[in-house]
Amino acid sequence: MAELAAATDPSQSSPDAESSARGAEVQSLATAQRLMSELAGTLHTLDDLTPYLERLVHAVNANIDGCDAVGVTVVMDDRPRTAAYTTVETLEIDAVQYSVGDGPCLDAFRNGRENRVDFVGGEQRWPAFMLGCEPGQVQSMFALPLESDGRRFGSLNLYGYRRDAFQGPEVAVIRMAAQRAADALAAAVHIAGARAVAAQMEQAMASRAVIEQAKGVLMARHAIDETVAFELLRRQSQEQNLKLRVVAAQLVAEARSSHSRTM
Numbered sequence: 403m404a405e406l407a408a409a410t411d412p413s414q415s416s417p418d419a420e421s422s423a424r425g426a427e428v429q430s431l432a433t434a435q436r437l438m439s440e441l442a443g444t445l446h447t448l449d450d451l452t453p454y455l456e457r458l459v460h461a462v463n464a465n466i467d468g469c470d471a472v473g474v475t476v477v478m479d480d481r482p483r484t485a486a487y488t489t490v491e492t493l494e495i496d497a498v499q500y501s502v503g504d505g506p507c508l509d510a511f512r513n514g515r516e517n518r519v520d521f522v523g524g525e526q527r528w529p530a531f532m533l534g535c536e537p538g539q540v541q542s543m544f545a546l547p548l549e550s551d552g553r554r555f556g557s558l559n560l561y562g563y564r565r566d567a568f569q570g571p572e573v574a575v576i577r578m579a580a581q582r583a584a585d586a587l588a589a590a591v592h593i594a595g596a597r598a599v600a601a602q603m604e605q606a607m608a609s610r611a612v613i614e615q616a617k618g619v620l621m622a623r624h625a626i627d628e629t630v631a632f633e634l635l636r637r638q639s640q641e642q643n644l645k646l647r648v649v650a651a652q653l654v655a656e657a658r659s660s661h662s663r664t665m
Contacts, residue, residue: 430571437465437575441582448594452606453646454586455486456636460629462560462579463488468567469560471540474548474583475499475507476556478600482508485556485603489628490614491538492561498534505531506545510557519543522565544568546580550588558583609647616650619657 440461445451459472473487473496484496499505505528506517519525521537537543542562548555558580560568568576590599613635620631635653639646 430575433465433572434575434578437461437579441579445586445589445593448590448598448602449645451586451590451599451602452485455583456646458579458583459486459488460632462576463629466560466572466576467570468562468564470563471561473559474556475511475559476587476603477511478596478603481600482511482556483603483607485606488632492540492559495535495537495540495543495561496559499531502530502534504528506543507557507559510545510547511554514547514549514554516547517545518568519545520565539563541565542567544576546577548580548584548587550581550584553588555584555587609650612647612654613650616653619653
């Protein structure tokens with residue numbers, strides 16, 4: 403009986419379980435080191451903010467298992483805006499929250515708490531949001547508050563195409579990324595002030611259409627997905643030392659000119 407009790411005691415872990423746990427810890431540490439390396443850097447001017455947030459969402463998307471899309475909600479002047487995102491698919495989810503004034507991202511911002519959402523399991527906390535939301539492929543979501551220097555700026559939002567995503571040891575890594583995003587926003591506000599940051603968010607939203615058009619051109623031209631297309635745009639922006647929206651506008655103009663000549 404003593405042997406049976408020991409075998410069924412949950413506190414007694416097997417060597418295989420311990421080895422698996424150690425392996426998960428090592429993998430999580432490697433992910434953290436890789437992600438923090440990609441997110442290294444300092445904001446020197448307000449113009450550095452949007453490129454940094456765009457780099458951050460794509461880095462999180464590439465490094466976190468089970469993550470299929472990432473966005474950053476920024477709240478300035480009491481108005482929420484999606485400051486950076488990896489795919490347009492999640493913009494509708496964001497827009498519903500902003501329209502009804504409630505949802506996991508806004509709740510994370512207002513109350514400083516993490517929110518996991520199961521779109522398949524009958525989420526009850528935000529009925530107006532759930533009623534108006536059409537999540538498409540997205541089955542799970544994880545919203546984390548962005549807080550730095552005692553001030554909250556918005557939320558980091560991860561989306562998964564399977565249920566129960568964002569439950570493992572990489573949650574600690576996600577929190578580190580959220581802190582980097584919050585620190586970047588705090589630095590931008592310190593450099594230029596909240597109103598200037600809000601104005602830049604508006605400018606970024608106005609530039610969104612041409613950037614999406616440019617991504618579409620690259621996707622059709624090279625048979626690549628949305629993430630790779632954005633990375634090509636970002637690299638060209640860095641190499642030419644031009645703002646992303648300028649590079650995107652040039653690419654769209656060239657595509658239109660080429661199309662006109664072939665007609």
